[in-house]
Amino acid sequence: MKKSGLREWVPGARKIRPAVRLRPQTASAILKALSFYLILSGSSVYAGGQVYTPLSASVRAVLQHSVSDQAAPKLAFSSQSEANAWLTDMSRRLEKRLPDTKYRTDFLYTVHYEATRAGLDPQLVLGLIEVESGFKKYAVSSVGARGYMQVMPFWVNEIGTQEQNLFHLRTNLRYGCTILRHYLDRENGDLFRALGRYNGSLGRPEYPNLVRAAWHGHWLLPSRSVNQGYLPAS
Numbered sequence: 001m002k003k004s005g006l007r008e009w010v011p012g013a014r015k016i017r018p019a020v021r022l023r024p025q026t027a028s029a030i031l032k033a034l035s036f037y038l039i040l041s042g043s044s045v046y047a048g049g050q051v052y053t054p055l056s057a058s059v060r061a062v063l064q065h066s067v068s069d070q071a072a073p074k075l076a077f078s079s080q081s082e083a084n085a086w087l088t089d090m091s092r093r094l095e096k097r098l099p100d101t102k103y104r105t106d107f108l109y110t111v112h113y114e115a116t117r118a119g120l121d122p123q124l125v126l127g128l129i130e131v132e133s134g135f136k137k138y139a140v141s142s143v144g145a146r147g148y149m150q151v152m153p154f155w156v157n158e159i160g161t162q163e164q165n166l167f168h169l170r171t172n173l174r175y176g177c178t179i180l181r182h183y184l185d186r187e188n189g190d191l192f193r194a195l196g197r198y199n200g201s202l203g204r205p206e207y208p209n210l211v212r213a214a215w216h217g218h219w220l221l222p223s224r225s226v227n228q229g230y231l232p233a234s
Contacts, residue, residue: 118177118178
């Protein structure tokens with residue numbers, strides 16, 4: 001298993017025969033009703049929450065410095081044309097979820113800056129946001145995780161300041177990317193385990209598989225002309 005990227009995380013499993021067989025029409029109706037309920041309730045089924053673990057003084061200092069940096073967001077591309085191409089492509093994919101053009105552009109600028117700053121692939125972060133919150137700014141999980149990247153409030157006390165609002169776009173993305181980077185470092189680059197820690201489901205394949213599917217299925221670019229130091233997509 002490679003530790004530098006994602007693997008196929010679907011363990012072998014024996015088939016379990018259902019006790020009751022539903023007609024295709026009945027099963028389809030049930031799935032539609034469930035989907036409609038989840039849309040109405042605004043629930044994010046796979047939103048989780050990071051689990052609090054004490055930090056060493058040195059790690060806390062690094063994370064505190066990371067979330068306190070207030071440099072203006074900027075895109076890290078080799079040229080403006082490359083930046084425009086990325087924004088155009090990602091904006092088209094995101095349009096149905098964030099219909100306001102100005103806000104969508106600001107969102108993508110911030111995602112790209114915060115992800116790149118943390119050494120993450122921005123498309124990976126978009127996949128994580130899709131799974132965690134469905135791009136809902138004010139999403140709150142059943143355990144209290146907040147915002148686009150579903151950040152647990154204890155992180156503000158641990159590495160931030162009380163005036164920081166986890167529903168604020170840049171604050172939420174700054175915390176989320178910093179936390180995922182922290183978990184990656186803790187797991188020596190093993191993205192499967194880092195995502196498990198991020199979601200509070202360490203060792204279970206469902207969440208990492210969902211993030212991989214969203215990342216590769218909706219946000220992954222076919223190729224890159226410039227290696228920007230992201231974790232590989234393989």
